[in-house]
Amino acid sequence: MKNIIKAAKRTLIKNRRSKYTLPTNTKLYPAQWNWDSAFIALGYSNFNLNYSIKEIETLLSGQWNDGMIPHILFHKKNLNYTPNYKAWNCGEKISSSGITQPPILACVLRLIVERQKFSKKKIKRYYTHILKIKKYLEWFIRYRDPKKTGLISILHPWESGYDNSPLWDKSMSKIKIENNLSYKRKDNKIVNASQRPLAIDYDRYVTIKNHFKKMKYDPKKLYYKSKFNVIDVGFNSLFLKALKDLDFLLENIDKKSLSIKKYIHLNEKKLVKLFDSKKMTFKNKDLKNNFLTEIPSITNFFMLFSDLKNKSVNKSLIKGLKKYCKNEKYLFSSVSSKHKSFEEKRYWRGPVWINCNWIIYQGLKNKDKKFAEIIRKKTINLVEKKRFWEYYSCKSGLGMGTKNFSWSAALYLDFILNRS
Ligand code: GLC
Secondary structure, three states: OHHHHHHHHHHHHHHEOOOOEOOOOOOOOOOEEHHHHHHHHHHHHOOOHHHHHHHHHHHHHOOOOOOOOOOEEOOOOOOOOOOOHHHHOEEOOOEEOOOOOOOHHHHHHHHHHHHOOOOHHHHHHHHHHHHHHHHHHHHHHHHHOOOOOOOOOEOOHHHHOOOOOHHHHHHHHOOOOOOOOOOOOOHHHHOOHHHOOOHHHHHHHHHHHHHHHHOOOOHHHHHHHOOOOEEOHHHHHHHHHHHHHHHHHHHHOOOOOHHHHHHHHHHHHHHHOOEEOOOOEEOEEEOOOOEEEOOOEHHHHHHHOOOOOOHHHHHHHHHHHHHHOOOOOOOOEOEOOOOOOOOOOOOOOOOEOHHHHHHHHHHHOOOOHHHHHHHHHHHHHHHHHHOOOOEEOOOOOOEEOOOOOHHHHHHHHHHHHOOO
């Protein structure tokens, strides 16, 4: 165990560049990714707080003037990734992608502040960081829920972080692939193509991106014009938790915001309605095409992470989660293995992801300690047996995707060194 802790730290350090950390040092992801960085910062906080803060600051330095923090920051201008910085052609101080990812950053900063028992005075040292996060979350409310319905839309599957999930299949099938699309993928040359998205999916990802580029990434237009506009249960759950954590941080710097508090209330009320506790189903809404989908994805259970006030909903969620993973040896499959879209090896369509386990654990730890502890131990065992892979088979535990994966190392450290 001690050796593996050392190996996890080493993995992070090796993936670290001067101000930020790559998702892996293999060639698959040669830039800084938004939610990866948040998980990585949390990992560092268990042994090097300076690295942790630096990671967060570098991520914040890529914030656009309107408040968005992009999903990729291309600190180095090379062409080693598709779509690369030229293909996106945006970003302000730092070249970036033109879309975002789950705002886990807010949750991580709160955890760090609480675990390190920062005094109010010390929290105030992070005043500008907290205000930048506020601007980021307000950006979501302003541009991803312009009609103030209480639920946030994502406009590209990549914004969810669970890029290739069957959650998006029906919506994606409606997208007409751009004529004469020209780009060259690199991912499926580095990792076995059978584990990566199909060509038809990638064509659609790039089609949406090109459409955004034509609209100069104007957030006012994108919501109405995007070829993809989905209200996702998992994303809204992460967003709600981020808002609650922001609210905590704002209180501590004496900057409490009534509008944030109001949105928390509205978001929670609307989110709960997407869960049917009798049928144990969750509904995603496709706003572009006006339909609902019900896919049994682990991300639906991120609702536990939001710390909903309603105890009976939390109880049903836990019951549903136990049922969801009943037959699996390795937890949690990203999509239920009973569902027709399940694929053991293709990413986000079945494999186990350490960040999903961590999110679920955090949601469970104050609601069902016993179950939370099982998840913690199973996750630790899996990583200790197989090391730091991007994802793992829920059937055999086989490590897949890229090796030396930063968030698997970071969250392993967090699981083993920290129970809070
Ligand atoms: C993949 C994942 C995404 C992650 C990125 C970098 O695109 O789907 O969640 O942020 O890789 O690790």
